[in-house]
Amino acid sequence: MRILMLLLMLCTSLNSYGHNEQRIIALAPHIVENLYAIGAGEHIVATVEHADYPQAAQDIPRIGGYYGIQIEKVLALQPTLVVVWQSGNKAKDIEALKRLGVPLLVSQVEGPLDIAKEIRAIGELTGHAIEAEQVAAQFEQRYQRLKEQYQSASQQRKKVFYQLWPKPMMTVNNNTLIGKAIELCGGDNVFADSRADYPQISVENVLLSAPDVIVMADEKGADNSAINWQQWTTIPAVKHNHINSINADLLHRYSLRLLDGIEQLCTVVNNSEQQAHSRQRDAVH
Numbered sequence: 001m002r003i004l005m006l007l008l009m010l011c012t013s014l015n016s017y018g019h020n021e022q023r024i025i026a027l028a029p030h031i032v033e034n035l036y037a038i039g040a041g042e043h044i045v046a047t048v049e050h051a052d053y054p055q056a057a058q059d060i061p062r063i064g065g066y067y068g069i070q071i072e073k074v075l076a077l078q079p080t081l082v083v084v085w086q087s088g089n090k091a092k093d094i095e096a097l098k099r100l101g102v103p104l105l106v107s108q109v110e111g112p113l114d115i116a117k118e119i120r121a122i123g124e125l126t127g128h129a130i131e132a133e134q135v136a137a138q139f140e141q142r143y144q145r146l147k148e149q150y151q152s153a154s155q156q157r158k159k160v161f162y163q164l165w166p167k168p169m170m171t172v173n174n175n176t177l178i179g180k181a182i183e184l185c186g187g188d189n190v191f192a193d194s195r196a197d198y199p200q201i202s203v204e205n206v207l208l209s210a211p212d213v214i215v216m217a218d219e220k221g222a223d224n225s226a227i228n229w230q231q232w233t234t235i236p237a238v239k240h241n242h243i244n245s246i247n248a249d250l251l252h253r254y255s256l257r258l259l260d261g262i263e264q265l266c267t268v269v270n271n272s273e274q275q276a277h278s279r280q281r282d283a284v285h
Contacts, residue, residue: 022126025074027064028085031107032057033255034119035083037135040126045077050220053249053257069093074102081125083107109254111180112262116140118254135256142259150186150266160187160269161211161237165219166226168200177258178251185266187213203227212236213269219248244268 022043026032029051035041036054044057049065051057063073068090074082074097084094086108097104105125109115116136123132160182164170172178174192182189190209191199206214214237216224224245229238237243246268250261 022080023077024126025063025077025079025082026051027069027083028088028107029053029249030109030253030255031083031085031122032060033253033257034115034122035126037256038119038123038126038128038132040122040128043126045079046073053255064093071096071100075100079103081105083122107254109177112143112177112184112258113140115254115256115258116143119256139256139259143262146259146262146266147184150184150270157186157188158212158269158271159190159210159236160213160215161190161206161209163214163216163224163227164198165217166222166224169202169206169227170198170200173197173199177254181251181258181262181265182269184262185269187269203232207232207235210234210236212240212242213271214238214243215265215268216243216245217248217252218245219252222248242268242271 022040023045024035024040024043025046026035026044027048029048032041032044032047032051033053035044036057041054041056044060046063047057047060048069049062051060051062063070063077066088071093080103082097082102083105084097084107086094086106094104094106105121107118109118116139119132119136119139120129123129123136162172162178162182164172164178171191171194172189173194173196174180174183174189175197179189179192190206190211191201214229214235218224229235229243232238246261246264250257251265
C-alpha cells in the first residue's frame with residue numbers, strides 16, 4: 001500500500017483543531033465506509049457520488065465523482081484532512097490539491113490486508129486510533145479464518161470467470177483485489193495472466209477458457225442480461241448451471257465489507273450451497 005502524506009501541512013492542520021472540530025473530505029465510497037466504521041463519519045463534510053453506505057452517508061454533500069472533483073468547493077470547506085483515492089480520483093485533481101497545500105492522505109489498496117493498515121492510518125489522523133485498531137484487528141482475524149478455511153480444503157480447483165462488466169465485456173487479472181480473492185477461495189482465474197488489470201475480452205475468449213464457474217458483478221448500471229450465457233452450452237459453467245452474481249459493492253470497494261463479498265465468492269466458487277444453508281441455520285439458532 002502506497003500512502004503519501006504531506007506530513008508538515010497535515011500536522012499543522014490537525015494541531016490547529018480539536019478532533020471534534022475536524023472537517024474531513026472523503027473522495028471515494030470505500031473511504032466513507034471506513035471512516036464510519038471507526039466512528040469518524042460525523043466529521044465528513046463532503047464526499048463523491050455513489051458514497052451510499054452506511055445510510056447516514058447518503059446525506060453528505062457531493063463535490064464530484066468519477067469525472068473529477070470541484071477543487072473550489074474543497075477549498076471553500078476548509079478541510080482539516082482530505083482523503084483521496086490514488087486509483088479512483090483524477091491525477092490532475094490530486095496534484096492540484098497538493099499544490100494548493102491541502103492536507104492529504106492518499107489511499108491506495110493493493111491487497112485485502114492493506115485495508116486494515118489503511119484503517120489504522122485513518123484512525124491515527126482522526127483521533128480514533130483505539131476504535132481503528134479494534135476494527136482492523138477483527139478484519140485481519142476474519143480474513144485469516146477465511147484463508148485457512150479455503151486454502152486448506154482438499155478440493156478440486158475450479159476455473160473461474162469473473163464478469164466485471166457486460167458491454168464492453170471486461171474481467172480481471174490476478175493483480176487486482178478480485179483476482180486475489182478468487183485465489184484465496186481456491187479458484188483459478190481464467191484470465192489471471194492478462195497484461196491489463198481489467199482487460200476487455202470477447203465471448204470467444206470465455207469459450208476458449210472453458211470456466212467451471214461464471215461470476216457476474218451485480219453492478220449499478222450494468223445490464224447483465226445483455227449476454228445470454230445459457231446459449232453457450234459447451235461452457236462447463238453453463239452446462240452445470242454454475243452461473244452466479246454477487247453484489248459489486250462488496251467486492252469492488254476497499255472497505256470492511258470486502259470480506260462479506262469474499263465469503264460469498266468462496267461459497268460460489270466451491271459450490272457450497274449446503275454449507276451456506278448450514279451457516280444460516282446456525283445463525284438463526
